[in-house]
Amino acid sequence: MVNESTSATTRLRIAIQKSGRLTDETERLFKNSGIKITESHDHLLAHAENLPIDILRVRDDDIPGLVMDHVVDLGIVGENVLEETTMQREVDGLYTGYRRIMQLNYGDCRLSVAIPAEKEWHGLKDLEGLKIATTYPFLLKRKLTEIGVNFKAVLLTGSVEVAPRAGLADAICDLVCTGATLQANGLKEVETIFESKAVLIARDQELYPEKQAILDLILPRMQGVMAASESKYIMMNAPRAKLAEITAILPGAENPSIIELEGSPDRVAMHVVSREKVFWETMEELRRLGATSILVVPIEKMLG
Ligand code: ATP
Ligand code: ZN
Numbered sequence: 001m002v003n004e005s006t007s008a009t010t011r012l013r014i015a016i017q018k019s020g021r022l023t024d025e026t027e028r029l030f031k032n033s034g035i036k037i038t039e040s041h042d043h044l045l046a047h048a049e050n051l052p053i054d055i056l057r058v059r060d061d062d063i064p065g066l067v068m069d070h071v072v073d074l075g076i077v078g079e080n081v082l083e084e085t086t087m088q089r090e091v092d093g094l095y096t097g098y099r100r101i102m103q104l105n106y107g108d109c110r111l112s113v114a115i116p117a118e119k120e121w122h123g124l125k126d127l128e129g130l131k132i133a134t135t136y137p138f139l140l141k142r143k144l145t146e147i148g149v150n151f152k153a154v155l156l157t158g159s160v161e162v163a164p165r166a167g168l169a170d171a172i173c174d175l176v177c178t179g180a181t182l183q184a185n186g187l188k189e190v191e192t193i194f195e196s197k198a199v200l201i202a203r204d205q206e207l208y209p210e211k212q213a214i215l216d217l218i219l220p221r222m223q224g225v226m227a228a229s230e231s232k233y234i235m236m237n238a239p240r241a242k243l244a245e246i247t248a249i250l251p252g253a254e255n256p257s258i259i260e261l262e263g264s265p266d267r268v269a270m271h272v273v274s275r276e277k278v279f280w281e282t283m284e285e286l287r288r289l290g291a292t293s294i295l296v297v298p299i300e301k302m303l304g
Helices: 004-010 024-034 060-068 081-092 137-146 180-184 208-231 239-249 282-289
Strands: 012-017 045-047 053-058 076-077 097-102 111-114 132-134 152-155 173-174 185-197 198-202 232-239 253-260 266-276 293-297
Touching: 004 208, 012 024, 012 060, 012 208, 024 208, 053 060, 060 076, 060 198, 076 081, 081 137, 081 185, 097 208, 111 137, 132 137, 137 152, 137 185, 152 232, 173 180, 173 185, 180 185, 185 232, 232 239, 239 253, 239 266, 239 282, 282 293
Parallel strands: 012 053, 012 076, 132 152, 132 173
Antiparallel strands: 045 053, 076 198, 097 198, 111 173, 111 185, 232 266, 232 293, 253 266
16 A cells, blocks of 8 residues: 555656557556556556556646646656647646656657648648637647738537538648548648657656656666667678678667677678668668678667
8 A cells, every 4th residue: 555645755656648549658668667557547546566656547638737736746748738738828827837858759640730622722821711620729829820820710629620521610720640530531631730749747846855766767767768669689690891881881870799600700790789770671781781691679678
């Protein structure tokens, strides 16, 4: 059992999305960072089994406010929701301070304007005087005000893409990932107004020392998980004479380890960490340079 009276000062409290597009990746990030969370998806509060960390599972829209109101220490949320909520809270006269700790490598999406597919498009100025359905009126207004375009926001929190067909709006401004939903609703994406990823944010007050110590422990781990997911471990046998050429074509490769191959003085084994994706084209180029037994292996964790 966790003693609630001391937990406020000693246990790091993190808000995450209860169920949605950020949930699986966030849970994977915690797991790979060595944070074991009890499986209690229907509970608001979950405790980590092995570290003094409490996880608050909420709707993503509530996360910026919980951090800004100092109810939780950390939160993971999309930049789209973070920016929109910040502007909304400014208008409402609420506190908007927070610290941005780290951008995460998931939750990629874009906020775009879409119009009926048969309509012509010349640019954002075409939106002058139109009704635009959106969940993000502040992000949209910020962009259109910059270029002096007036519009009428139709606020919808779901099914934004059906608004034009239903006669509720002339255009929409919604999150897009593949564009398939737009197409299915007879719309075309014409302009991106905001690009978003998930971010880790913290309350802007100093943390209690016990909590800061936990953050100092988990942050390098999370950074290690991020770095690892973008890196690959590459092994191959290669002609000694081609080592420089091979290193040059490997993206983001650092000091390869060269290992002698017993009985073949002209060839060596080469192990290298590449900080970027390795494409088939790169592997085929390696083979042309005389490399054999080329293996590209995912890396789970990285430190140092
Ligand atoms: P909630 O019930 O928590 O309010 P929601 O329906 O508002 O959920 P989701 O659709 O789960 O939200 O999206 C959460 C966040 O994930 C979005 O605000 C955005 O930052 C990001 N996101 C949206 N679409 C995608 C996508 N296709 N892939 C990855 N991330 C996405
Ligand atoms: Zn939401």
